[in-house]
Amino acid sequence: MPNETDYVSRFEAASKNADEPSWLAELRRKAIDDFQRQGFPTTKNEWWRDTSVKAIVESDFRDADGSPDVPKPLVNAATLEGAIGGHRVAFVNGKFSDELSHIGALPEGVFVGRLSDFAKAHPDKFEQLLAKTAKTDDAPFAALNTAFWRDGACVFVPKGQSIDETVHIVYLTQTNGHATIDHPRNLIVLEDDAKADVIEHYVGMDKCLAYFNNVVTEVVMGERAFLDHLKLQQESPCAFHVATMEIRQRGKSNFATNSISLGGRLVRNDFSTALDGEFIESTMDGLFLVDGEQHVDHHTKIDHLMPNCHSFETFKGILGGKSRGVFNGRIYVEKDAQKTDAKQTSRNLLLSKDATANARPQLEIYADDVKCTHGATIGQLDSNALFYLRSRGIGEAEAYKILVYAFAGDMIHRIKNLGARETLEAKLIELLPKATYLEEAS
């Protein structure tokens, strides 16, 4: 059974033939030390109490490699070709794919492409930015990623510039007969007054082989910067997906993310943002739709460090089969962060007798002139609404489906990219878990 030591020895082997600047080598060294010190988290760790990563620890992964032989139409369908449009930075099994990527004309100074290319083109900026937002001291998976990452996407928008078309970052995974591991690393930097619209998209092509994507995405936003972010997780049903997204926002910036989680067997999304300036707006939304044995966990952390900031969170989950959905959201308000307005909502719909939902909406407040609320519900659809539809001659199962669709649709409608929204609406209908609870009850 592989364990922490295996990762360390693998690191030692890999670091021998690496050709990297010394600061980066040091950074990786510190990261692997941090990882070794922390080890994989267990459920005794409060931050991981609802998600066991035992299956990840016990799997023997190889590095993802080579381009898979996937028919192009399949790839296109999986990557929402045509629907999203704009610039695409695509990776197949952790390697940049020229074939699937296309980057159109960009304004002066804007960079969209591979992180490794950004490192070559702007070595100073790269050194200034990498791993400055996502720390490794208290995050074993981020530490692992920092030690091992090979490539990833980078979006850099300098002062006052904007990218009008969506930047679509795609990670496609198709294993070749063996469980693989990859550590995608994304860096999104928007300087003052910059604007961008980014979709982070994970697609698995395998039906049954396990693989592990350990992602870190860092977002740095200057003053008045504007970022619209969508994370679309459609890993294969046997995949492990652990993602850490760390955001740092400066004054008057506006950040919005929407995390749509449909695939994966064990999925963990950590979003954490530091509001380091006044008049910031930060929105975190999410929807997960799980069935079978899927386990999806969202951990969010919003740190209000300065006065007059607003944050909004809405997470919804639909759980069928033997699935489990976890939401853990923490709003932290620093002593100086007066006039904070924070709102957090978690809503979960249980569709089966074997499904479990865990909600942990948390408030930690040290300032007095604030307005902070959170709400969490776990349960069933409104019986009056169900009755209304039934009274109009709609069958029970159908009525149920309509209401579940409406429940989830609310989150899909928040997606700004029209193509992505339409595709997902269609996908949602196809994916709605069966309300087995109804059948059991009748």
Place this chain on the structure above:
Amino acid sequence: MQDSDAILQERVNQEYKYGWVTDIEQDIFPPGLNEDVIRALSAKKKEPEWLTEWRLKAYRHWLNMKQPDWAKLQVSPIDYQAISYYAAPKSKEDGPKSLDDIDPEIRATYDKLGIPLVEQMALAGIAVDAVFDSVSVATTFRAKLEELGIIFCSFSEAVREHPDLVKKYLGSVVPYTDNFFATLNSAVFSDGSFCYVPKGVRCPMELSTYFRINAGNTGQFERTLLVADENSYVSYLEGCTAPMRDENQLHAAVVELVALDGAQIKYSTVQNWYPGDAQGKGGIYNFVTKRGKAMKGAKLSWTQVETGSAITWKYPSCILQGDNSVGEFYSVALSSLKQQADTGTKMVHIGKNTRSTIVSKGISAMLGQNTYRGQVLIGKNADNARNYSQCDSMLMGSECGAHTFPYIDVKNPSGQVEHEASTSKINEDQIFYCRQRGISTEDAVSMIVNGFCKEVLQELPMEFAVEAQKLLGISLEGSVG
């Protein structure tokens, strides 16, 4: 094997030979905790062997436990060997001789609460047996309770007089392995209350330790056991609004409630122990385990007003085991000065059609830190379970903190759980409105806070509620302005 048996035998004999035999003459044990101390304690109290064994089992288990640190509290290290685990109840002559010997600040508070003079004397620990009416009142009450078959006595008395009942229910809700402080309590509990309400009996009065003879000095490790037999009803009051004089810094109490089929228990607490001074010095550390078990159709209701103690660590919980059982938790927790409170509840829904309500009001002022921590668990078989939780926090001043950590776990699709929480500042417009009408800031704050807590206060028995209201006002004095 033989060797170890021999050693074991030797050890057992050793402990029997020495240990408590000499100690039994003393009135207070020297500080320290070991098996001999527990044996001696048990012997002093003339406890049966099974109870001594139970205490020892708890102690041995406790040795392998660590003091929990997950709560949002800063606790300075506690030296468990520096505590004396037995002190004979103090004779009243040692107490102050008259009210003039009492700290004037405490007296002022008594006056503000409007406590009658004789009661003030009793609270302050003055020997008033001869003149104090309530002693005779208590005797009358007790006769009335006996008539109905209700047993209400001190825990030690219950162990002597009703060993079967104690043996049956002790540890049935809070096992001796439960948690660090409960286990410590199981090993060394000093005394407490025991109450048994027989089948179908409705207890005609609010029971309170106040009406119990020999209630004095139950010590720092209090143990309460309340058993309500089928279809009975009892309302129990614990604590007192007046500040309590107490030399012990660490308190680790355990309260167990057993509500059998159709029974109802209402448990109200007002806790106002010494909170320490403005620098956070002194003050009681209050680590309490309170839990009730509700069988079919039973109802448990916890109401608490927590204004005292430097540290409050307390989670009155309901195990809703029987179908159709109901759990309630109403709480006001106020932390001012440098007080820290981490309190909440656990509602464990096991039976079908179980319902629970949580209403928690947290108030933080000055340097106080107030945390609500609670869990709602709907088990796999708890069909149609329902929970509603509301946790509101009010902040006064920019140096305090209010935190909410709810844990919601649902494993049944027919369960319905709603949780709402809000945190906000005391409304300045409301204060202004009151000031404009000639009401002082302090009175205005007291009024607003009482309005904020109304949902909880109205759950308290009447006399208690009136005192609790005054208490909130007094505890907040000087926090706004």
